[in-house]
Amino acid sequence: MIPISSPHNPRIKQIRALRHRKERDRTGCFFVEGLHAVAEALHLQAPVETLVVAPDLINSSYGYELVEKACQSSAPCLTVTKEVFASLVPRDATQGIAAVVQQRWGKLTYLNPPPAHCWVALESVQYPGNLGTILRTSDAAGGTGLMLIGNTTDPYDPASVRASVGTIFAQQLIRTNIAAFTNWIQHHDVCVIGTSPAATLDYRAIPYPKPLVVLMGSERAGLSPAMQDLCYAIVHIPMVGRSDSLNLAVATSLLLYEVFRQQ
Amino acid sequence: MIPISSPHNPRIKQIRALRHRKERDRTGCFFVEGLHAVAEALHLQAPVETLVVAPDLINSSYGYELVEKACQSSAPCLTVTKEVFASLVPRDATQGIAAVVQQRWGKLTYLNPPPAHCWVALESVQYPGNLGTILRTSDAAGGTGLMLIGNTTDPYDPASVRASVGTIFAQQLIRTNIAAFTNWIQHHDVCVIGTSPAATLDYRAIPYPKPLVVLMGSERAGLSPAMQDLCYAIVHIPMVGRSDSLNLAVATSLLLYEVFRQQ
Structure with a gap:
């Protein structure tokens, strides 16, 4: 098969457009690259629409085997x-x-x-790199997935997909809003633990009964009062030094590993 | 004073060039922006060479006070x-x-x-965002600073400075190589703890006596054998799920918070 050699090929232009959220939202698709991530997509039976292979760049036996396996799947394969x-x-x-x-x-x-x-519920998270890193830690620490509340960045943004290192195919994703999340919490027997730098309770001082939702605020504003009201407890992560906060993915990871440790 | 209005002004071009490592290395300077970061620089008496102020963008009383304080320092102030x-x-x-x-x-x-x-010692760390996030957590968890071993990214890269959220002025930084680091370890009574996914020891199962160096490998290759040989113990962070590793800043943060917890 002659590889596609024009970057202006209509199908290639469509795929390239997936780096924009508008096009991802319109098509319901996203783009993922790399041996490990594509292997995870296939292994976890993600709904692959199209494979893209550049034979000139495949140079390991692992790569050849993966391409062979991929081309045996039902998805069409573009050679470029x-x-x-x-x-x-x-x-x-x-x-x-x-x-x-x-x-x-x-x-x-x-x-x-x-x-x-x-679950980790994130209110208005802004940075896709943080979102992808949280997916990666949630997977590692036995979490189920992420609930994205309100106006959040897209977990299918290329930076999030890259930071998730393939775990985007293993973790569950739910998009919701404050009203629907509040209603759901009120009708289910789920423990919600939030975080705030202003809380007095140390995050290692309480039990985390399951099913559990760890609720994290946005990078800039933290948890909104409406979300804080839903929490069974609000904890803080102790800090010394000059910082008054931690990176969101770091803070979420510390919480998730405390939950994991208590199992 | 009439603000500089040309982006081609020679001084502005020099400052803009600091986004490139070559220029940072040549001048020994870096660029930092934002109210909080500049306030930290002044508070911690960092050697400020030049202040840059755009009066049209200052719109809070905190901002006005900071500009006033900044202009009273000995550094020249460019109005733009x-x-x-x-x-x-x-x-x-x-x-x-x-x-x-x-x-x-x-x-x-x-x-x-x-x-x-x-201290946190990082071997060949690649991503400035990770480096800045590690500075931020090290500051929060009572760490002293970072030792950068070998061919690492620049902590003064704009992405690192931004991710450090001002803690770049509070943490100490040392640049070294494997030979010098090895020699230093051999001549000082310091406990070195490394991490590796292949280790069998859980990171929460050992004591972390001080003075301590937490030694972390690069994002791709982990710790080199030469570095592993320097370690008193090598620990792993338990993981379930599909991941075989964590984000470097997350892994370092989990270690630092375990050290912090044991105090």
């Missing part, structure tokens, strides 16, 4: 030159395999959380 | 239009105050660590 591949992957176009995958969103309405589950 | 300010701060040019500050580097040779000190 390394220049076209680089036009799709601005940052580090060295691995030669990528995919367009359908987004998967759960519905809060239908969620009846099993007893052992732990 | 908001357009020129935006040309210096590509991402979020809303706060109207910035500074050029001299870098501060400590020397490992002269370091005789006091008993209570905890």
Whole structure:
């Protein structure tokens, strides 16, 4: 098969447009690149729409095997030159395999959380890198997934997908708003723990019964009063020095590892 | 004073060039922007070379007070239009105050660590965002500073400075190489704890005596064998799920908070 060599090819232009949220929202798809991430997509049976392979960039036996496995899946496979591949992957176009995958969103309405589950709910999170890093830690610490409340950044943003290191296919994602989240909390037996620098309770001083929602505020504003009212307890992470806050992904990770430790 | 209105003004061009490592290395200076970061620089008596103020963007009493305080310092103050300010701060040019500050580097040779000190040593760290986030957590958890070993990214990169949220002025920084670090460890009574996903020891299962160096490998390759040989113990952070590693700033933060907890 002759590889696509024009970065202006209509299909390539469509795929490239997925770096914009508008196009991701319109199509319900996102773009993921790299050997590990595509392997995770296939292994976890993510709904892959199209595979993109630049044969010139595949140079390991692991890479060849993955391409072979990928091409046996039902998704169509576009073969492209390394220049076209680089036009799709601005940052580090060295691995030669990528995919367009359908987004998967759960519905809060239908969620009846099993007893052992732990969710992270993020209110108005802004930075996709933080979101992807939280997906990665949640996966590592046995979390179920993320609830995104209000006006948040997109977990399918390229920076989030990259920071998630493939765990975007393993974690569940739910998008909701304050009213629906409040209503859901009121009708389910779920423990909600929030964080605030103003809280007096140390995050290591309380038990975290499950099912659990760890509720984190935005990078700039923290948790809104409406969200704080939903919490069974609000904890803080002790700090000395000059900082008055931690990076959101770091703070969430410390909470998740405390929950994990208590198991 | 008439504000500088040309983004081609030679002094403005010099300042803008500080976004490149080559220019930072050549001049020994870096650029920092935002009310909080400049306030920290002044409060901690960082060697400020030049202040940059866009009066049109200052709109809070805190901002006015800071500018007044800043202009009373010995550093010259450049007044610029908001357009020129935006040309210096590509991402979020809303706060109207910035500074050029001299870098501060400590020397490992002269370091005789006091008993209570905890350092993070990073081997070949690649991403400035991670580096800045580690500075922020180290400050919050009572750490002393960072030792950067080998070919690492620059803590004075704009992304690192931004992620440090002002703590770059509070934390100590040392740049060294494997040979010098090895020699220093051999001649000082310091406990070195490393991390590796292959280790069997849980990071919460050991004591962290001080003075302490927490040694972390690079994002891609982890700790090199030469560095592992220097460690008193090598620990791992338990993980379930699909990940085989955590984000470097998250992993370092979990270690630092375990050290902090044990105090």
